[in-house]
Amino acid sequence: AQTVTQSQPEMSVQEAETVTLSCTYDTSENNYYLFWYKQPPSRQMILVIRQEAYKQQNATENRFSVNFQKAAKSFSLKISDSQLGDTAMYFCAFFGNRDDKIIFGKGTRLHILP
Amino acid sequence: DSGVTQTPKHLITATGQRVTLRCSPRSGDLSVYWYQQSLDQGLQFLIQYYNGEERAKGNILERFSAQQFPDLHSELNLSSLELGDSALYFCASSAGPYSNQPQHFGDGTRLSIL
Numbered sequence: 001a002q003t004v005t006q007s008q009p010e011m012s013v014q015e016a017e018t019v020t021l022s023c024t025y026d027t028s029e030n031n032y033y034l035f036w037y038k039q040p041p042s043r044q045m046i047l048v049i050r051q052e053a054y055k056q057q058n059a060t061e062n063r064f065s066v067n068f069q070k071a072a073k074s075f076s077l078k079i080s081d082s083q084l085g086d087t088a089m090y091f092c093a094f095f096g097n098r099d100d101k102i103i104f105g106k107g108t109r110l111h112i113l114p
Numbered sequence: 115d116s117g118v119t120q121t122p123k124h125l126i127t128a129t130g131q132r133v134t135l136r137c138s139p140r141s142g143d144l145s146v147y148w149y150q151q152s153l154d155q156g157l158q159f160l161i162q163y164y165n166g167e168e169r170a171k172g173n174i175l176e177r178f179s180a181q182q183f184p185d186l187h188s189e190l191n192l193s194s195l196e197l198g199d200s201a202l203y204f205c206a207s208s209a210g211p212y213s214n215q216p217q218h219f220g221d222g223t224r225l226s227i228l
Contacts, residue, residue: 035216044220102217
């Protein structure tokens with residue numbers, strides 16, 4: 001079965017620092033999609049970034065970027081110049097064509113400290 | 115604002131009861147997804163409908179059922195409720211049938227079973 005693992009249940013960093021959230025996954029598929037979703041205290045789920053496995057270039061969205069290591073099955077999220085509004089739960093998610101459904105990791109709670 | 119509307123925001127009921135959660139997708143989106151977020155299980159995919167038809171099924175209990183109506187809104191019915199069904203239930207929508215596309219989440223319905 002395909003799994004997504006986020007090994008950091010909780011993290012805290014100072015405002016303006018850079019932070020990296022880890023995510024690893026297990027799959028035998030070659031083509032798949034990876035996502036990072038953010039859930040702030042308002043609890044709404046917001047898509048942060050999306051990566052297609054067949055693309056070697058790491059996805060970037062403003063201050064958010066990923067380090068996608070396909071061979072290592074690693075998909076970490078880097079947040080640069082962190083802001084107080086980045087405080088949220090971050091979920092890594094995997095979509096593979098075989099199961100045709102998204103699988104979420106258990107999340108990392110990120111606190112940005114003033 | 116994601117454009118996805120979920121009602122009610124909060125629901126409190128007792129064991130053994132039945133409830134209906136409602137979701138209106140973002141304008142133009144044909145797919146509706148239902149997720150359950152509980153403290154111990156994280157975010158779990160329940161079921162997907164596309165243009166009125168069930169398209170994918172996840173970890174949905176037999177006591178739960180869903181449907182998507184001709185106007186594309188969806189309802190999730192939960193019956194014979196148990197304490198363990200207390201959770202945040204999210205609806206999400208996307209334009210097409212494939213889960214590899216970005217999903218837009220509603221604010222969720224908080225279900226509390228007493």
